[in-house]
Amino acid sequence: MNTKGAITNFIEEYFLHFNAASLVDAAKAYEQQLNNGSKMLVSLAGAMSTAELGKIFAEMIRQDKVHIISCTGANLEEDIMNLVAHSHYKRIPDYRDLTPEDEWDLLEKGLNRVTDTCIPEEEAFRRLQVHIYALWKEANDKGERYLPHEFMYKLLLSGVLESYYEIDLKDSWMYAAAEKNLPIVCPGWEDSTMGNIFASYVLKGELKSSTVKSGIEYMTFLADWYTKNSKKGIGFFQIGGGIAGDFPICVVPMLYQDMERKDTPFWSYFCQISDSTTSYGSYSGAVPNEKITWGKLDIDTPKFIIESDATIVAPLIFAYLLDM
Template sequence: MSNRPISEFLEKYYLHFNAAALVDASKGYVAHLKDGGKMMITLAGAMSTAEMGKILADMIRQGKVDIISCTGANLEEDVMNLVAHSHYKRVPNYRDLTPEQERELLDQHYNRVTDTCIPEEEAFRRLQTHLEDVWHAAEEKGERYFPHEFLYQVVNSGVLEQYYEIDPKDSWIVAAAEKNLPIVCPGWEDSTTGNIFTSNVIKGNLNVHTVKSGIEYMIYLTEWYRANSGGKGVGFFQIGGGIAGDFPICVVPMMYQDLEWEDVPFWSYFCQISDSTTSYGSYSGAVPNEKITWGKLDIDTPKYIVESDATICAPLMFTYILENS
């Protein structure tokens, strides 16, 4: 039995169009790592609710990713799945739901993401109490942390273990917390936990500055990039579009255009998995070459775009990378 069965399957059958792009990008990722490069993975959409953590956790534990940029939803929803998996509700016929049936889901405290409903009480509220505890503890000490650092504190404390409903090896946040993996979470305010923090600020329970801001995340990323972009440099593997990708990729032009620093290396590998049709004005649908004009990629940067569903492609690509590096 071969120890790289997925790789051999892909190399035999994925020969043209998006299939070939998937293999080429995977090989490029492997080559980048073998040359000593580092890699950022960005997570848009609801990849955590799609249980991408099952394979992403392996990528983290085996050292195939050095930093992650994700939305607040992906940050929190991986932990929500960890502590409330059995309470999730799948709705295969979600396209046929009437507005009245959607309202019934709301009344039952289910929040739907495509075919999967997140249970509000078991997921959101179970996590809320423990996050509020670390927010208050930090404030009492006059300390401030990033959103992902607060989540790491909760996970590493062990208080959630009593609720675990999946094997923690399938949680990418648990894997990231174990390694204290750098995370950038732009727009964290646009998340359930961000809303919970906001409500506490409005009620006068917490200070708005207890959780560090998006500007501070950009400063943090700037320092990380400067420290890690030597040699082969840092690659950029983007799942979806939106702020999770656009925010971190801008750190390069920010440094040399706005800070006017010299010798700032471009991102040294780029791949995007997107189901957004290439179109006018769409960031998610922009081809990689457009990023040359924005000072993010260079002429000879390896560039790939896989125009397909990330929930199908990313696990195949990550498995290829794990089998070959």
């Protein structure tokens, strides 16, 4: 008896060649990883939170189809910004036609554009700033230190944002992750808006830089997690390129080569959704086989690359895995 949903059946019926076939192959291999008891890391680059991936990604988290996340600081905060300020966002479908003067007008209105969507500064950034600062300050004064995502989890679970919620809570992937205390790695957090705000308080002498743990501590945290959870394999599902993918995938050669733990297994699955063209010197556009030479993937690791828009591909793969 077929228990698959309409979307899954449609994909299997019509996605037969080229990038469409790669999507199906990657989804099936992801599903097989889970059936084998393997864990799965999902990395989020780009503006996937502002693209409202949380509407389906949160359910992936709730159904234990994601076991650890690596994301940029932007994705970490922008899911929460969408949660508390959604009605103030402005969509600009003709963004390709904007002049520099149009862009300046958006700036003066406090609207920071991400492709076709503008994030409202006052309702999003500043609304969170008041409450996250209180948590930073409390930890700072007590001599306590936490990772960036741990502060975000505290913020969400404290309830102080409840009066601001503007979308269904089930559509926030960060809230789903906070409820499960899901491991997160957030390399390069300093270049996010909240990272910039934190740095400003350090410059003003109000907070110590050490109050928020560093990227090196994220790497050591990930090394411990990988070592404890890799017995049946850990897969790597990468959305986009950049630091969100580059940082965590390096934990394997670090453990194997630098720590000389020769029993460290390679990543057991690899898939990247990217529209980066394969070219000379483009890490984000590098084909998976190149990662073999860096000690990240094995010869037999299932490898997939889907050259397409992640805002289209990722929801379809997640729908497949959720039997939608």
